[in-house]
Amino acid sequence: MKKTVxxxxxxxxFSGMLASSQAVAAQExxxxxxxxxxxxxxxxxxxxxxNSPNLEKITGKPRGTFFVPLGTKLVSLNKPVTASDxxxxxxxxxxxxxxxxxxxDGYFVELGPGKQYVQIDLKASQPLQAVLVWHYHSQAxxxxxxxxxxxxxxDFVSGVTTIFNNDHDNSSGLGIGKDKEYxxxxxxxxxxxxxxxxxxxxxxxxxxxxNDMNHYxxxxxxxxxxx
Amino acid sequence: MNKKAFTGLFLLIVIAxxxxxxxxxxxxxxxxxxxNQALKxxxxxxxxxxxxxxxxxxxPSLYYLSLPFARILGADTLAALDERTLRMxxxxxxxxxxxLLLLFVPLIxxxxxxxxxxxxxxxxxxxxxxRFYIQETLLLFFLVGLIAAALRYRRRPSWGWAAAAGSFAxxxxxxxxxxxxxxxxxxxxLLLTRLAGRAEKEKGLPADSSRxxxxxxxxxxxxxxxxxxxxxxxxxxxxxxxxWLDSILSFQIYFVRAGEAGFHVHPWLYYFQTLAxxxxxxxxxxxxxxxxxxxxLGMIAAFRGRPSPVAERTTLRFLVFYTGLSTAAFSLIPYxxxxxxxxxxxxxxxxxxxxxxxxxxxxxxxxxxxxxxxAVTAGFLHLGLQxxxxxxxxxxxxxxxxxxxxxxxxxxxLIRRVEELRAVHPDHEKMLIKVIAGPYETWPLPWYxxxxxxxxxxxxxxxAGPPEDAAVVISDTRQAGSLESLLNGSFQSEYYELRxxxxxxxxxxxxxxEEYLKSRSER
Numbered sequence: 156m157k158k159t160v161x162x163x164x165x166x167x168x169f170s171g172m173l174a175s176s177q178a179v180a181a182q183e184x185x186x187x188x189x190x191x192x193x194x195x196x197x198x199x200x201x202x203x204x205x206n207s208p209n210l211e212k213i214t215g216k217p218r219g220t221f222f223v224p225l226g227t228k229l230v231s232l233n234k235p236v237t238a239s240d241x242x243x244x245x246x247x248x249x250x251x252x253x254x255x256x257x258x259x260d261g262y263f264v265e266l267g268p269g270k271q272y273v274q275i276d277l278k279a280s281q282p283l284q285a286v287l288v289w290h291y292h293s294q295a296x297x298x299x300x301x302x303x304x305x306x307x308x309x310d311f312v313s314g315v316t317t318i319f320n321n322d323h324d325n326s327s328g329l330g331i332g333k334d335k336e337y338x339x340x341x342x343x344x345x346x347x348x349x350x351x352x353x354x355x356x357x358x359x360x361x362x363x364x365x366n367d368m369n370h371y372x373x374x375x376x377x378x379x380x381x382x
Numbered sequence: 383m384n385k386k387a388f389t390g391l392f393l394l395i396v397i398a399x400x401x402x403x404x405x406x407x408x409x410x411x412x413x414x415x416x417x418n419q420a421l422k423x424x425x426x427x428x429x430x431x432x433x434x435x436x437x438x439x440x441x442p443s444l445y446y447l448s449l450p451f452a453r454i455l456g457a458d459t460l461a462a463l464d465e466r467t468l469r470m471x472x473x474x475x476x477x478x479x480x481x482l483l484l485l486f487v488p489l490i491x492x493x494x495x496x497x498x499x500x501x502x503x504x505x506x507x508x509x510x511x512x513r514f515y516i517q518e519t520l521l522l523f524f525l526v527g528l529i530a531a532a533l534r535y536r537r538r539p540s541w542g543w544a545a546a547a548g549s550f551a552x553x554x555x556x557x558x559x560x561x562x563x564x565x566x567x568x569x570x571x572l573l574l575t576r577l578a579g580r581a582e583k584e585k586g587l588p589a590d591s592s593r594x595x596x597x598x599x600x601x602x603x604x605x606x607x608x609x610x611x612x613x614x615x616x617x618x619x620x621x622x623x624x625x626w627l628d629s630i631l632s633f634q635i636y637f638v639r640a641g642e643a644g645f646h647v648h649p650w651l652y653y654f655q656t657l658a659x660x661x662x663x664x665x666x667x668x669x670x671x672x673x674x675x676x677x678x679l680g681m682i683a684a685f686r687g688r689p690s691p692v693a694e695r696t697t698l699r700f701l702v703f704y705t706g707l708s709t710a711a712f713s714l715i716p717y718x719x720x721x722x723x724x725x726x727x728x729x730x731x732x733x734x735x736x737x738x739x740x741x742x743x744x745x746x747x748x749x750x751x752x753x754x755x756x757a758v759t760a761g762f763l764h765l766g767l768q769x770x771x772x773x774x775x776x777x778x779x780x781x782x783x784x785x786x787x788x789x790x791x792x793x794x795x796l797i798r799r800v801e802e803l804r805a806v807h808p809d810h811e812k813m814l815i816k817v818i819a820g821p822y823e824t825w826p827l828p829w830y831x832x833x834x835x836x837x838x839x840x841x842x843x844x845x846a847g848p849p850e851d852a853a854v855v856i857s858d859t860r861q862a863g864s865l866e867s868l869l870n871g872s873f874q875s876e877y878y879e880l881r882x883x884x885x886x887x888x889x890x891x892x893x894x895x896e897e898y899l900k901s902r903s904e905r
Contacts, residue, residue: 195828196421196839200438201719202414202787202822202881203645245664260663297877297885323874324899331899336877338859338885364792364879 218342223284224379230277231356231376238273240266244368248273256373258293258341268367270300270327274357275374280307281381283348286318286356289372290363292341298369299336300327300361303346305353316353319346327361343373352381388492392484392499399480399503402769403512407469410777411789416515417826420468423448424460424832432618434625436632440517442615442625443557447471447520461833465515472519476512479523483732485530488537489697490736497758498735501673504766505731507657509773510784511721517558518721524553525564525725529704532568533697539595541603548604552611555629559636563711564725571703578699640717648718653709656720656783657727665781668768672761677705677730680737698736705729720784780882787881789826796856796878796888797830803854803894804834806901812836813853813894818846818865823858823880843868855889862887 236248246264251273255262266273283305290298300322306315320332337344356376360369412420423445425431432445448471455470457463483499490498502508512519527550535543554561616625657670684698708726712718738758745751776782778791800815807813815837817827824839831837840846843864849855850872857865862875869875873889880886890898 196817196824197821197841199418199821199825200415201646202825202884295883295885296879323876324902335875338877364877364885365790365882 218345221285221345223377227284227377227379229375230281230378231275231374234278235276236273238266239271251275251371251374256289258372263291263370263372266369268362270359270361271369272357272359273371273374274355275376276309277354277356277376277378279381280352280354281378282350282352283376283378284350285377286346286348287343287375288346288358289343290339290360291370291372292339294365296339296363296365297336298339298360298363300359302327302329302332302359304357305348305351305355307354309355311355311357316351318348318351327359329359383492388496391496395496395499395503396477396480398766400477402503402509402773403473403476406774407473407513408465409774411791411794412465412826412829413514413788414825417829419444419515420463420829421460423468424463427452428459433622434616434628436628437635440558441556441629442618443520443553444471444517446615468515469513472514473512475523476508476519479526482523482526482530485534486697486732489533490694490732491691491739494694494735494739497738498732500762501731501734501765504762504769505670505673506668506765506769506772507670507720507723507727507784509769511724513773514721516721518724521554521557521561522724522728524550524557526728528554529568532572533700536572539597539600541600544600544604545607548607549611552608555608555612556615559632560722560725563708567704567707567711570707571700574703575696575700579696640715644717646719647716650713652718653713653723657723660783662781666771668783670765672765673730673734676734676737678737679741680733680735683736683740694736698733701729701733705733720786790879790881792879796886799876799888800854803890803898806897807853807894814851816840816846816849816852816855818843818855818861819858819886820860823884823886827856849889850891853891853894857887857889859885859887865889
């Protein structure tokens with residue numbers, strides 16, 4: 156105990172000496188610490204209470220035209236969907252491929268909190284041209300750790316290609332992603348699979364800025380027929 | 383009802399009121415307005431600085447009354463304060479309002495008072511704003527004090543009640559400008575009550591035997607107390623003599639603001655709709671209709687010869703006039719925020735107490751009375767259930783009708799991230815943080831960043847200097863667009879929700895981000 160006290164005191168004394176020696180050295184060189192005067196926050200009254208559906212884009216421009224090979228078709232419509240949470244809080248996972256993209260209540264599925272995925276079985280391996288996702292768009296939100304993977308292995312153990320990953324701090328444990336977070340809009344988010352051939356599409360998320368739940372209104376996968 | 387039973391039941395109500403108001407006060411993220419008030423109070427706490435601002439932030443009473451709370455709880459700097467300490471002030475005043483109702487015992491009787499106190503203790507809106515560090519609950523406390531003192535004076539004029547009424551009025555004025563609406567409503571209601579009593583007497587009906595024997599010296603004493611107290615506070619205890627004059631000049635600003643089309647314009651039925659029934663999407667149903675219905679019964683009792691006792695009827699009649707006038711005034715003013723419900727809704731609650739007592743008296747059959755008693759009690763318990771839901775389940779959820787421009791819980795994740803970055807930055811809390819956001823997107827950051835030594839606030843990216851000086855830049859989405867080219871990919875960006883549909887972007891300098899990721903992998 157005595158040794159610990161002596162050790163702590165010695166460290167404290169050393170730190171103090173170091174700090175003062177730095178200050179003395181600076182003074183000897185004709186310098187002093189720059190005292191910054193930073194601007195203070197402006198006091199202001201109550202902000203607007205926004206509590207209505209908002210379908211406007213908050214940032215960014217409308218999505219530009221996305222070109223795909225001739226013969227590309229929507230291949231995900233009414234295809235079977237599974238999920239890490241097969242007992243959703245709201246809705247059914249089948250609504251993810253039912254073609255309904257309305258932002259209103261009754262058109263989305265809510266999966267439990269934290270890291271969750273949904274998986275679409277396209278029934279055939281084929282070159283994927285585009286994956287378009289609407290998580291939730293009746294309110295501006297950012298979904299966290301969005302990771303989109305494709306594979307021919309339904310368990311995603313082998314042959315997995317990640318086509319989008321914005322989990323920049325690896326909080327979902329699928330690896331650090333370099334893609335950016337984005338705000339959900341009625342346009343949905345388009346991911347480019349670069350013609351990767353795959354049968355299964357798995358989409359991860361880890362809560363959102365409004366709550367810890369995970370939502371999907373619709374997922375569309377476009378592909379060209381396998382040759 | 384005997385005194386013992388009354389005391390026991392009232393004590394239980396006070397315990398219920400205190401439990402709802404004092405539990406887990408740090409649960410809800412600080413609201414924009416609370417953070418503004420907290421920083422204002424911080425200046426008073428640390429440096430003794432307070433100057434009344436006639437354009438905003440209302441009166442000084444909240445800040446001066448927060449001082450003893452902070453001192454007792456051992457906070458002598460802004461950094462040492464926390465949400466619980468600050469919210470303790472309105473929360474205890476919220477419990478105080480229930481206790482103040484005791485002054486109404488000779489005016490409305492024990493039974494009516496118990497029901498009124500129960501309604502006040504369990505009302506979701508009353509509980510919600512008792513846990514909010516703004517002026518409203520203090521205003522309510524002084525308003526109830528003024529009404530009780532004025533009615534007690536009317537019943538038995540004395541120096542004491544005159545001084546009490548004046549003091550409460552002075553504190554009301556030093557709390558919030560909307561106090562003048564209550565002053566006007568109280569004055570007109572007293573006059574109308576007197577006229578109604580006179581008309582009743584002329585018809586030969588049993589009338590209130592108490593005669594208002596107003597003495598001018600009493601009125602002068604009351605006015606002197608009101609002026610002295612408000613002068614003391616508005617002038618920062620004589621340090622800013624202009625403060626009291628500014629408090630009068632502020633009405634010009636507030637009058638314009640109340641009528642102009644701005645963020646907070648709502649239809650005249652807004653308050654009634656909010657109280658009677660509201661539901662957002664698939665969220666739960668919220669309703670305080672029980673209070674409104676029972677208050678309507680109280681209004682009927684106020685104008686019926688029987689079965690209400692005369693003194694009770696006179697008080698209820700005053701409350702009918704006061705409640706009607708103040709509700710009309712607040713509803714007709716286009717500027718509306720949910721916390722403005724409190725000064726007029728208290729009238730409904732006390733009237734509901736009178737209405738419940740009258741309702742139970744009106745049944746001769748014991749069995750019927752027991753059934754009605756149980757039904758009303760269940761209704762009040764349902765209010766308590768909603769209060770619990772509003773304050774502990776949905777405290778910051780927009781589906782709660784009293785959540786208004788509230789900071790989202792997600793914002794706390796931004797603060798947590800900044801704290802984690804502070805831990806790995808060599809300068810720790812002295813790391814430079816630049817906040818570049820519009821004034822409405824800036825708050826409550828100054829509260830949450832109060833322990834950081836180097837935080838600057840700008841509205842435009844162009845005036846904030848090179849961003850790479852900063853370890854962390856926090857911007858609104860508009861400024862994030864301007865910053866994109868300046869940051870040049872050297873920052874990691876993350877979105878956080880400030881309020882529904884309003885985001886902040888946290889930009890973290892690449893070297894700090896790498897250091898942070900390294901520290902996480904080492905954990």
